[in-house]
Amino acid sequence: NKQFAVIGLGRFGRAVASTLSRQGYDVLCVDSDENRVAQVLSDNIATHARQLDSTQPAALKEAGVFEQDTVIVAIGNYVQESIITTLNVKEGGVPHVVAKASSEVHMKLLKKVGADHVVFPEHECGCALAQSLTRPGILDRFELDPDNSIVEVLVPDQFNDKSITDLQLRNSYGLNLLAVSRDGKFEINPDPSVRLQKGSAMVVIGSNQDINRLPI
Amino acid sequence: NKQFAVIGLGRFGRAVASTLSRQGYDVLCVDSDENRVAQVLSDNIATHARQLDSTQPAALKEAGVFEQDTVIVAIGNYVQESIITTLNVKEGGVPHVVAKASSEVHMKLLKKVGADHVVFPEHECGCALAQSLTRPGILDRFELDPDNSIVEVLVPDQFNDKSITDLQLRNSYGLNLLAVSRDGKFEINPDPSVRLQKGSAMVVIGSNQDINRLPI
Ligand SMILES: Nc1ncnc2c1ncn2[C@@H]1O[C@H](COP(=O)(O)OP(=O)(O)OP(=O)(O)O)[C@@H](O)[C@H]1O
Ligand SMILES: Nc1ncnc2c1ncn2[C@@H]1O[C@H](COP(=O)(O)OP(=O)(O)OP(=O)(O)O)[C@@H](O)[C@H]1O
Incomplete structure (x- = not known):
């Protein structure tokens, strides 16, 4: 209407x-x-x-x-x-x-x-393109405020086949894992026993500082 | 480099x-x-x-x-x-x-x-603008896949002064609350006793179907 x-x-x-x-x-x-x-x-x-x-x-x-x-x-x-x-x-x-x-x-x-x-x-669009070109490991970014973001990243090689519990993302990186993709479809709040696969994507939330420490 | x-x-x-x-x-x-x-x-x-x-x-x-x-x-x-x-x-x-x-x-x-x-x-940019104009309650949207998104929305009037525990977002709407803003700065994973304020923003994740049921 x-x-x-x-x-x-x-x-x-x-x-x-x-x-x-x-x-x-x-x-x-x-x-x-x-x-x-x-x-x-x-x-x-x-x-x-x-x-x-x-x-x-x-x-x-x-x-x-x-x-x-x-x-x-x-x-x-x-x-x-x-x-x-x-x-x-x-x-x-x-x-x-x-x-x-x-x-x-x-x-x-x-x-x-x-x-x-x-x-x-x-x-x-020019600024957005430039941002995406400098961080190719970051597939997409949702800025919450100048210090905090939600990012979708390709699962880093060193996380391959590790379970969410093993990775201890919160303790090691200060990040919360929100979702993991499998063939382009996302599972929100995946079970902590789920193993991450190289080639799929994960969505995390946290400070930009902590996001930049990810091995991507 | x-x-x-x-x-x-x-x-x-x-x-x-x-x-x-x-x-x-x-x-x-x-x-x-x-x-x-x-x-x-x-x-x-x-x-x-x-x-x-x-x-x-x-x-x-x-x-x-x-x-x-x-x-x-x-x-x-x-x-x-x-x-x-x-x-x-x-x-x-x-x-x-x-x-x-x-x-x-x-x-x-x-x-x-x-x-x-x-x-x-x-x-x-034309398509993105049109999308944002049709859902003005949605301040920003991060599409995970065709069925699921993360959205930033203005706290609806009927959520004003309710605590996160009161709202039971997961039971009533199937959504997880990720962050809440206060003066433009976001708090990630806020304490469940925190009360939402009209005029501030909240970030939720879930299916598009459930997001569309929010009273925004
Ligand atoms: N053969 C060429 N070699 C180098 N530069 C060129 C060539 N042809 C066009 N350009 C330059 O490309 C630039 C952009 O062209 P044009 O203005 O058509 O693009 P546009 O997409 O409308 O620009 P905008 O980014 O402002 O929308 C111009 O500065 C023009 O001088
Ligand atoms: N006074 C006017 N009244 C109505 N339409 C107008 C007027 N002046 C210009 N237009 C129309 O505005 C349209 C867009 O103008 P123009 O091509 O300069 O914009 P643009 O921003 O380069 O377009 P694009 O969206 O392709 O980038 C044109 O179709 C033109 O006919």
Whole structure:
């Protein structure tokens, strides 16, 4: 029952609209380019799509954009259009507005005009990729706070065929074992007699300092 | 001691290079545009930067790109240049090549020429944003497999001031409580007598089915 509008049907906007639609939500898609509007309809990305210039408040109002709970302003590269659109949508009364930025400066401007949340995909994905490249033994990371994380790691060679009881992860590493995988499916809170297998993954929680001491 | 090269100094490439440098790694930065090469040097994003055309194998070889452990091809929009560069780098013997795609088709082509990993930031971030918008009670999610996750959620109103023992999360919801936050810092494995506070966050692990039953 939450209603969404996406303004700007580039790759980011289309991905947002498509994911929301597939989950059963109503998504109103808007773009100044009629080809892009036609494309989302023919690609079944959305059921409602309008061509309009989002820098024009009257056009947004008339299309029903101001009635939405959440509006995503997915105009990345045209900074002026993106800022004006975000201002229009906040002034039109939309409670939650997310906007895509194309630079640090663009991000600051979006905050100034009232964006509730700003995303900068190229930058965020670049930083995340770099992090994952420097710790290849860490398959995935969930940061709880600056000092503590949950990580999924490949079972280190020296843990191969050792039982959870043998390993004494809490005493040796200060970490709690949360789950172990077998063929891609995880068992939460495995029995302490279970033996870890090289090639499978384990999920542990603890301080980053302790995680870094794992022999991965 | 791992050595990296980034080809293409757009926003994504710069974010990768900058994150790697800040962690103390050597990053060789390459772009055909001399302004962008000069920019990474003056912005202190990298210590080594060269102007060259990455579609020319001889130029890559001579700059030392083929000696790197990991090369990131961060040329998004010029599909032909991106494909040729990726082919050159794999043929030059680089063990791990990550490439940025600008479309599904681009992604397929990159895999065909040997990219070890392909990222599509605009698409991936768009899908992730849509997911987070549909479950605003879920602050963050770490998917273990299709059926099980670890989630960070705001403490639901009806859990306010209840102790962990009172709540019986395992019996009522089939979930294990891993951590609770207080002013943004997490306590792992909190004492069962600790009372949950509205406005703080809790981290639980369990099946997606059980997570969806939380009153958030
Ligand atoms: N005033 C406007 N009103 C409505 N739509 C607009 C307006 N200005 C630009 N757009 C649309 O916004 C869309 C996205 O813009 P642009 O391609 O610059 O963003 P992008 O961030 O590079 O896209 P991507 O998501 O592919 O990275 C385009 O389809 C464009 O037509
Ligand atoms: N043949 C080439 N050799 C070296 N660099 C190249 C070549 N072709 C393009 N580049 C560089 O790749 C960089 C990134 O290209 P482009 O701007 O298309 O990518 P992008 O994916 O849109 O960038 P962003 O990361 O900002 O989203 C540019 O700085 C460009 O100069």
